Amino acid sequence: MPPRIEKEQCTGCGTCVDYCPEDVLRMENGAVVLKYPDECWQCGVCRLECPTGAIEMVFTLDNTLLVSE
Ligand code: SF4
Ligand code: SF4
Numbered sequence: 093m094p095p096r097i098e099k100e101q102c103t104g105c106g107t108c109v110d111y112c113p114e115d116v117l118r119m120e121n122g123a124v125v126l127k128y129p130d131e132c133w134q135c136g137v138c139r140l141e142c143p144t145g146a147i148e149m150v151f152t153l154d155n156t157l158l159v160s161e
Contacts, residue, residue, distance in 0.1 A: 093132075093134070093149070093150045093152070094116060094126055094129035094130075094132035094134075095108075095116075095117075095126070095132065095138055095139060095147045095148065095149045096147070096148045096149070096150075097124055097126070097146055097147055098146045098147070098148065099123070099146075101144045101145060101146035102123070102124060102144065102146040103143075103144055103146075104119070104122045104123055104124065105143065105144075106119050106124070107141050107142060107143060108124060108138035108141060108142055108147060109124060111137045111138060111141045112137065112138050113135065113137065114128075114131045114132060114133065115127065115128050115131055116128050116129060116131050116132045116138075117138065134149065134151060134152070136149060136151075
């Protein structure tokens with residue numbers, strides 16, 4: 093699943109957009125939006141780099157197995 097942005101915690105800094113290796117996130121009118129969620133491959137970089145902890149992700153079982161192997 094693509095990330096979920098908690099709007100109350102998001103300051104609109106744009107860091108997640110800068111770090112995303114795909115074309116998933118965009119800034120529009122000062123707010124981050126999931127522009128192309130189907131392109132997210134759940135790398136988690138946006139969540140790690142967000143300075144306010146505004147990004148939540150639910151990792152699928154398949155990805156969890158890949159990380160633990
Ligand atoms: S990095 Fe976090 S605070 Fe900054 S725009 Fe993205 S979600 Fe919002
Ligand atoms: S998890 Fe990775 S690919 Fe998906 S939106 Fe975040 S940085 Fe982009």
